[in-house]
Amino acid sequence: MKCNYCEWRCDLTNGNGICGRYKCENDKVVECEPFNWIDFYPYTVESMPFYHVMPNEYVIQTGTVSCNAHCSYCINSHLAIEENSARKLKHKSAESLVALCKQMDCKGVVFAINEITCFIPSAIEVAKRLHAEGLKVGCLTNGFETEETAHLLADNMDFINVSLKSLSDEFYKKDLGLSSVQPVLRNIKIFNDKTHLEIVTPLVHEVVENEIYDIMDFIYGVNPEIVWHLFRLMPNNERADERDMTHEEMLKIYETARQKLPYTYLGNFAGSQWVDTYCPDCGELIIKRICTGAWLGGTVFNNLVDGQCPKCGKKISGVF
Amino acid sequence: MYEIMLDVNGWQGLFDFQTGEALPFENKPYLELAKEVSKRHPYPGDLNPSVFAWTTDFALDVVKEYNPQLMLISYANAMITRVNSKLTTVETKDLERLVLSEAFRFAEEADYEPIIVSTGNMKKIDLVVNTDDIEGYFNVSTDPYVGGIFGATAKDYETVQNMNGIKSYMTKNEFIKTYHLYDEYALERTPDIILFADDNFALTNTGNRGTTLEEISEKKKTFKAFSKLSGLPNDIFEFRSFIDSQLKSGKRIAVIVVEGVDDESMPDGSIDVNKESDGIYYSEGVLFYYALLNAKKFNVVGMPYIFHNPFIKKKPGARYSFSYIKTDEFQDPIGFNRDFKTASVGTRSGIFHSACMCDYSFECHCRGLAESGVLTFVNGKNFENE
Numbered sequence: 001m002k003c004n005y006c007e008w009r010c011d012l013t014n015g016n017g018i019c020g021r022y023k024c025e026n027d028k029v030v031e032c033e034p035f036n037w038i039d040f041y042p043y044t045v046e047s048m049p050f051y052h053v054m055p056n057e058y059v060i061q062t063g064t065v066s067c068n069a070h071c072s073y074c075i076n077s078h079l080a081i082e083e084n085s086a087r088k089l090k091h092k093s094a095e096s097l098v099a100l101c102k103q104m105d106c107k108g109v110v111f112a113i114n115e116i117t118c119f120i121p122s123a124i125e126v127a128k129r130l131h132a133e134g135l136k137v138g139c140l141t142n143g144f145e146t147e148e149t150a151h152l153l154a155d156n157m158d159f160i161n162v163s164l165k166s167l168s169d170e171f172y173k174k175d176l177g178l179s180s181v182q183p184v185l186r187n188i189k190i191f192n193d194k195t196h197l198e199i200v201t202p203l204v205h206e207v208v209e210n211e212i213y214d215i216m217d218f219i220y221g222v223n224p225e226i227v228w229h230l231f232r233l234m235p236n237n238e239r240a241d242e243r244d245m246t247h248e249e250m251l252k253i254y255e256t257a258r259q260k261l262p263y264t265y266l267g268n269f270a271g272s273q274w275v276d277t278y279c280p281d282c283g284e285l286i287i288k289r290i291c292t293g294a295w296l297g298g299t300v301f302n303n304l305v306d307g308q309c310p311k312c313g314k315k316i317s318g319v320f
Numbered sequence: 321m322y323e324i325m326l327d328v329n330g331w332q333g334l335f336d337f338q339t340g341e342a343l344p345f346e347n348k349p350y351l352e353l354a355k356e357v358s359k360r361h362p363y364p365g366d367l368n369p370s371v372f373a374w375t376t377d378f379a380l381d382v383v384k385e386y387n388p389q390l391m392l393i394s395y396a397n398a399m400i401t402r403v404n405s406k407l408t409t410v411e412t413k414d415l416e417r418l419v420l421s422e423a424f425r426f427a428e429e430a431d432y433e434p435i436i437v438s439t440g441n442m443k444k445i446d447l448v449v450n451t452d453d454i455e456g457y458f459n460v461s462t463d464p465y466v467g468g469i470f471g472a473t474a475k476d477y478e479t480v481q482n483m484n485g486i487k488s489y490m491t492k493n494e495f496i497k498t499y500h501l502y503d504e505y506a507l508e509r510t511p512d513i514i515l516f517a518d519d520n521f522a523l524t525n526t527g528n529r530g531t532t533l534e535e536i537s538e539k540k541k542t543f544k545a546f547s548k549l550s551g552l553p554n555d556i557f558e559f560r561s562f563i564d565s566q567l568k569s570g571k572r573i574a575v576i577v578v579e580g581v582d583d584e585s586m587p588d589g590s591i592d593v594n595k596e597s598d599g600i601y602y603s604e605g606v607l608f609y610y611a612l613l614n615a616k617k618f619n620v621v622g623m624p625y626i627f628h629n630p631f632i633k634k635k636p637g638a639r640y641s642f643s644y645i646k647t648d649e650f651q652d653p654i655g656f657n658r659d660f661k662t663a664s665v666g667t668r669s670g671i672f673h674s675a676c677m678c679d680y681s682f683e684c685h686c687r688g689l690a691e692s693g694v695l696t697f698v699n700g701k702n703f704e705n706e
């Protein structure tokens with residue numbers, strides 16, 4: 001019996017597959033612990049990060065454990081990668097998760113702690129319940145889903161953030177433990193066609209040196225209005241061996257990328273001044289944001305009028 | 321003008337302390353010192369063993385460049401490491417020894433009368449209250465034996481009446497009355513229900529991004545303090561006036577907080593200091609630093625409250641974006657606008673500079689173990705006439 005949620009297509013006849021979160025039951029693939037979550041954190045949607053989604057609103061961030069990848073600089077490795085038998089998940093049904101959103105005046109849920117591929121059925125059920133109540137839902141993913149899962153997600157998520165770390169299979173094998181980047185590139189196109197898409201690319205030096213502009217061109221080819229987050233990594237905790245890239249190097253990438261992809265941002269560090277949205281047509285500063293610490297942030301002001309530039313009327317892509 | 325300067329691995333930015341707005345560096349000579357010292361000491365990371373030497377070296381550099389009469393230092397990383405890592409007894413002892421040797425290295429190399437204080441014993445986490453049935457948003461406070469429920473449902477008021485490991489609870493109104501809360505900032509941070517755990521149970525949620533705790537502070541009424549100065553007080557709320565009187569007599573004082581060093585590991589001759597008042601344990605974080613440095617209880621006007629309600633920042637005009645918790649009224653912080661020079665260096669991110677507001681307050685800028693370099697609070701008002 002095969003699991004078809006991601007491209008590993010694990011055989012679950014004798015075990016739980018690579019992520020360890022699915023099993024075979026009555027000839028069906030089911031989650032080992034459906035509706036069991038690591039915890040619930042109210043955060044601004046900017047902190048996920050989603051920059052073109054409901055500025056300054058709070059969402060409940062949740063997730064489970066494990067991952068189908070093994071990234072060398074995973075900031076959630078304590079959940080995604082390390083085994084910890086003492087960790088206990090909390091059960092919360094889709095209904096009560098929706099109720100929590102309402103009680104706390106949150107506009108929805110974002111599955112952002114670990115890889116959504118590890119709990120697809122629960123996530124889809126929560127998404128349906130949220131939509132029935134007029135709330136929104138989004139997720140972060142590494143994009144290694146199968147084509148059918150990608151469609152399922154694209155049809156049920158209001159916004160998706162894909163982490164695109166490189167264009168090279170070699171890099172994906174070595175740094176993520178995934179067999180190829182091709183499914184990720186395919187799924188990016190599926191997501192772009194069907195839902196709001198943002199992409200995160202961590203600025204790892206070998207990517208910066210070899211292919212950062214190729215990644216830019218790939219995104220441009222899919223859709224120049226995709227939101228692209230360039231992520232500054234803190235060498236001290238995420239990749240101990242990472243060379244400290246200079247700020248000027250990162251700024252140059254940001255400035256270059258903005259010529260083609262107007263919604264490019266350079267963030268993931270406190271105080272970043274490169275996280276604001278300007279109108280691609282008239283240059284008006286439309287949304288001003290603040291990065292308060294590492295990944296945390298919010299919106300200082302949002303001048304959009306019905307999702308449009310207040311000066312020239314250009315429609316800004318996103319969920320506004 | 322009060323400013324925040326950030327140094328993120330070489331990139332430096334200047335911000336308004338209150339509004340968080342970016343500012344031009346312009347020609348403010350007093351910022352040169354902050355820029356240079358931060359640049360010389362990039363932050364190595366919360367769990368990096370070199371962080372202890374980083375703290376000492378940074379502090380010595382500040383003394384060399386600024387030479388304050390009052391120097392405050394916090395070594396928080398033994399605590400942070402114990403909270404976040406599984407350590408053997410030997411590893412814990414090594415960590416405690418390392419912190420103390422760094423504290424004494426500072427005292428020896430710089431010419432100060434040191435007052436070394438711990439925050440009290442820590443212990444391995446054991447029994448944890450099961451909060452799965454709570455429907456609202458459960459959040460812990462600074463004290464691991466106190467928790468709260470925001471957005472409590474009708475069912476939550478029933479659930480808490482019969483929870484294993486819970487000694488007592490109070491509704492928001494009862495709590496406000498009992499502790500005479502009246503500050504708007506504190507009121508809006510008070511949960512609907514406040515839970516007090518039995519002494520052998522802890523209230524924790526998984527931390528930021530699902531991290532679990534290995535150790536918490538022990539429920540104990542005292543911590544240790546060590547100094548060669550005579551008359552060291554035995555109550556946390558008397559330290560401020562003791563320090564002030566020493567400064568008045570012209571002494572150069574260094575208050576050095578060593579978090580995560582157990583009582584038995586403190587230097588011989590350390591005394592017991594009470595940290596409990598009205599059932600509240602001023603054990604750590606905001607509570608500890610405000611009590612020790614400013615003699616402030618949690619319920620006074622403008623005092624940051626012990627619960628962090630993450631929704632508060634949603635309000636328009638949210639302020640102190642880089643400072644974690646801060647109110648508009650500065651409650652006589654120990655290093656603020658004194659008639660002598662003050663400085664602090666520490667790794668208690670977000671809290672230390674708010675509690676002391678020294679002329680220069682340097683600290684790491686961290687959120688849930690994700691580091692963003694060095695943050696400096698600068699009291700520009702002090703330097704206006706220079």
Ligand code: SF4
Nearest residue numbers: 003006009010017019
């Ligand atoms: S989701 Fe998990 S079990 Fe399914 S194919 Fe992917 S790694 Fe294997």
Ligand code: SF4
Nearest residue numbers: 067069071074080142
């Ligand atoms: S895909 Fe994401 S969660 Fe999974 S290991 Fe990589 S960084 Fe961590």
Ligand SMILES: [Zn+2]
Nearest residue numbers: 279282309312
């Ligand atoms: Zn415009």
Ligand SMILES: [Zn+2]
Nearest residue numbers: 366669684686
């Ligand atoms: Zn820190």
